[in-house]
Structures are given as structure tokens and as C-alpha cells.
Amino acid sequence: QVQLVESGGGLVQPGGSLRLSCAGSRSIFSIYAVGWYRQAPGKQRELVAAFTSGRSTNYADSVKGRFTISGDYAKNTVYLQMNSLKPDDTAVYYCNTNPPGIVPWGQGTQVTVSS
Numbered sequence: 001q002v003q004l005v006e007s008g009g010g011l012v013q014p015g016g017s018l019r020l021s022c023a024g025s026r027s028i029f030s031i032y033a034v035g036w037y038r039q040a041p042g043k044q045r046e047l048v049a050a051f052t053s054g055r056s057t058n059y060a061d062s063v064k065g066r067f068t069i070s071g072d073y074a075k076n077t078v079y080l081q082m083n084s085l086k087p088d089d090t091a092v093y094y095c096n097t098n099p100p101g102i103v104p105w106g107q108g109t110q111v112t113v114s115s
Contacts, residue, residue, distance in 0.1 A: 002024075002025060002027070002028060002103050002104075003024070003103060003104055003106055004022050004023070004024040004028065004034070004095045004096060004103060004106055005022070005023045005024070005106055005107075006020060006021070006022050006093060006094060006095050006106055006107070006108055006109040007020070007021050007023070007109055008020040008021045008109055009092075009093060009108075009109030009110045009111045009112075010110075010111070010112070011112045011114065012085055012111070012112070012113055013113070013114070013115050014085060014086060014087060014113055014114075014115055015084060015085065016085050016113070017081070017082060017083045017084075017085065018082045018085065018111060019079055019080070019081050019082070020036065020079065020080040020082065020093055020095075020109060020111075021077055021078075021079055022034065022036070022077060022078040022079070022080075022095030023075075023076060023077050024076055024077075024078075024095075024103075025076060026073075026076050028076075028097070028103060029071065029073055029076055029078070030073075032097040032098070032102055032103075033050060033051040033052055033053050033055075033097065033098040034050070034051055034071070034078050034095060034096070034097060034098060035047055035048070035049060035050025035051065035058075035069070035095065035096065035097070035098035035100070036048045036049045036050065036067075036069060036078075036080045036093060036094070036095050037093070037094045037095070037096060037100060038089075038091035038092065038093045038094070038111075039091055039092050039094070039108075040088075040090060040091040040092075043091075045094070046060065047060060047098075047100075048060050048063055048067060048080070048093070049063065049067050049068075049069040049080060050069065050098040051069065051071070051078075051098060052098065053098075057069055058098075062088070063082075063089075066082065066083050066084045066085075067080060067081065067082050067083070068080070068081045068083075069081075078095060080093070080095075082111070085111075085113045086113060087113045087114060088113075089111060089113050090111060090112050090113050090114070091110075091111060092108040092109070092110050092111075093108055093109050093110075093111055094106060094108040094109075
């Protein structure tokens, strides 16, 4: 089954950094744009950062200037570099296609920002 696998989450203090990884098959990355999404407790899943079909990038206003999406297609991996993390960034982070849902949602990776 085609899937994307997230990793790299953890517990970090406010102001800290994490890099998330999204590994998948070459067929996904060669055909579809990929993005990062997150879901905090009690909230709907939201787009955080994504490549578009034109290979530009989109960011949620709340993460602009702090998060960066990048890809290493030789490794079939997309990354999310997260800097200056805030408690409001606490959520489960998922990668999926953009728009989402072309592949099943994975388990996600938990990011907790707390002192």
C-alpha cells in the first residue's frame, strides 16, 4: 500500500527547533505535491506547509518565517524544519499529498513544545 511515514517529533522547549521527516515512495513524490499538516487536541487538522503543483511553497500564517519545507528526492524524503517553536505548535504532525487524501493518513509524529 502506498503510504508516507513521518518521524522526528519529540519534546522541545519553547524557542527550540525540530526537523521532521516524511519518507515515501518515489512514485508519490514524482506525481504529487506533498505537504505537512497538524492536528492539535480538540482542533481540526490544518495545513502547515506544502509544496504546490507548481513546486512553489505555501505556509500557514502562524508558521511563516519559522518553518521551512524542503525535499530530498534522491532520498524520497520531505522535511519540515521548525524553528522558534511555541507551545501553540504542539500537535500531531502528518505528511500527505497536497491536496490531502490521495494516500492514506499515517500515524503522524507528536510534537510537544513545553518548558
